[in-house]
Amino acid sequence: MTLSLYLPIDELNSHKPNPDLAADYLELTAFFSRKHQAFTKDLINASEIGAEDDYADVEDEFCNRDEIVSGALARILGRQQALGPSYPFNLDEGGDLLLFSEDELTLGQTAYLLCLILSHLKSVSAILNGSIVYPNANEIRQLxxxxxxxxxxxxxxxxxxxxxxxxxxxxxxxxxxxxxxxxxxxxxxxxxxxxxxxxxxxxxxxxxxxxxxxxxxxxxxxxxxxxxxxxxxxxxxxxxxxxxxxxxxxxxxxxxxxxxxxxxxxxxxxxxxxxxxxxxxxxxxxxxxxxxxxxxxxxxxxxxxxxxxxAFDHLSAAKEWITNYRHRAYAETAAVSGLNG
Structure with missing residues (x-):
């Protein structure tokens, strides 16, 4: 069983599309993946759910989904350029695969991931809401x-x-x-x-x-x-x-x-x-x-x-929390899969 995240397709199809939201979806997918990766097609598949009746014709549908993908990839490339080694993801040359760094996190990369999670608390975004890794109230205060x-x-x-x-x-x-x-x-x-x-x-x-x-x-x-x-x-x-x-x-x-x-x-x-x-x-x-x-x-x-x-000495505790949070996704996904099996 894989971790299920929600992509709010209405915000991507609005008059003012939000490519950062699509980029964040790919990053979170790669972050929680056991294989440290997210495929571009993950974004396309997610956009198809709940949006089948939103397009006037097939051509319009494909154009829109291409724009979602290209917008997300453009934002990811911009993040790589702006952040350098403090960005914890890498995009392959073909733009088909986003990889989460398998090395030990630096404090800058930890800061990025902390920002990414805080950006998707339910008061701000629906991507993590309802998932098995949504932080509890005490964790949110700590974050x-x-x-x-x-x-x-x-x-x-x-x-x-x-x-x-x-x-x-x-x-x-x-x-x-x-x-x-x-x-x-x-x-x-x-x-x-x-x-x-x-x-x-x-x-x-x-x-x-x-x-x-x-x-x-x-x-x-x-x-x-x-x-x-x-x-x-x-x-x-x-x-x-x-x-x-x-x-x-x-x-x-x-x-x-x-x-x-x-x-x-x-x-x-x-x-x-x-x-x-x-x-x-x-x-x-x-x-x-x-x-x-x-x-x-x-x-x-x-x-x-x-x-x-x-408070600089508290940053290492945050790095440990982020690492454990990611691993918790594996354990909880496996537990749910076992119950369903």
């Missing part, structure tokens, strides 16, 4: 926490410097003000001194990560980034651009920093190229599935050089 840690490493590499995981719950279990004071004890630009009207029980005040790159003179005017990490379907509604510039400093600092904080939005999703400009316009700089894994690979070298990246 989102892991993503926070990978996002911290990715932002550290993005700015080329130290990063803190500030989002609640914090890995060191510190309180909001204690953590803020600790960070600014390093940055030394501004003074933490909450306004009397500021919230009395803040969790993270919408900022999940701080990262900076210092100058040797120790003076202000350095590269500083603040990021919101969003993994749910409402990620577009979580912009912190105006909050960073108009609210955060005034709430928590008596002497406000003069270094300008660059706004980042970090998400696990693959975004269409045509929509990306507007994403950046409304949300700030974005690290998404085609950027974050590459930055995570760079963070490994950054950490090895002595740069402090909070």
């Amino acid at each position: 989102r926490q892991y993503f926070q840690y990978f996002a911290t490493a990715g932002l550290a590499a993005e700015v080329g410097g130290q990063a803190w995981s500030f989002g609640h719950p914090r890995p060191d279990h510190s309180g909001f003000l204690d953590k803020l004071e600790k960070i600014w004890g390093v940055l030394k630009d501004g003074t933490v001194d909450p306004d009397p009207a500021s919230p009395s029980q803040p969790k993270d005040d919408q900022i999940d990560i701080f990262a900076w790159r210092s100058h040797r003179d120790g003076l202000p005017g350095f590269l500083l980034a603040g990021a919101q990490v969003a993994t749910g379907d409402n990620w577009r509604e979580k912009s912190i651009r105006s909050h960073l510039t108009d609210v955060f400093w005034k709430r928590w600092f008596g002497r406000q920093p003069v270094s300008q904080m660059v706004c980042y939005h970090i998400i696990p999703f693959a975004r269409p190229d045509v929509d990306f400009r507007d994403d950046v316009l409304t949300l700030g700089n974005i690290l998404h599935r085609l950027r974050l894994p590459y930055r995570v690979e760079q963070a490994v070298a950054l950490k090895d050089s002595g740069v402090q990246i909070e």
Whole structure:
């Protein structure tokens, strides 16, 4: 018995087709396959289910399915180019077979697979919903926490410097003000001194990560980034651009920093190229599935050089979880097959 994933064909046949969805279907099929592979025809076969009455004629049907396949392959090739060795799949020369890497996963590849799974929770996509490998509630919470840690490493590499995981719950279990004071004890630009009207029980005040790159003179005017990490379907509604510039400093600092904080939005999703400009316009700089894994690979070298990246030691646990999750698919598929046999 094979693992059954669902391809939402209506989203591929819409006026605005989603080739990323088809590419993700192939990747997930290869990821869960015992043979580490997915054939292009898997996508064609999946598109035939439930779509037999959606076409005006046979010619229209074949053209549409060819477009689904060609669109998926184009996105996969784009991912290979953007991510290099942090992309855990390879496409054969003929474009007929997608192969999942059989080697031990790197942290960048782990970040990609974590993004891929988070992109197909049922609030976002139907591909995994109802399958025997759909994560349970506790696993979903853990996956989102892991993503926070990978996002911290990715932002550290993005700015080329130290990063803190500030989002609640914090890995060191510190309180909001204690953590803020600790960070600014390093940055030394501004003074933490909450306004009397500021919230009395803040969790993270919408900022999940701080990262900076210092100058040797120790003076202000350095590269500083603040990021919101969003993994749910409402990620577009979580912009912190105006909050960073108009609210955060005034709430928590008596002497406000003069270094300008660059706004980042970090998400696990693959975004269409045509929509990306507007994403950046409304949300700030974005690290998404085609950027974050590459930055995570760079963070490994950054950490090895002595740069402090909070929660970096948790990334190996995420790699172990991803490996066990894939193997669990084998065991559960075999168990179901035995029951049916």
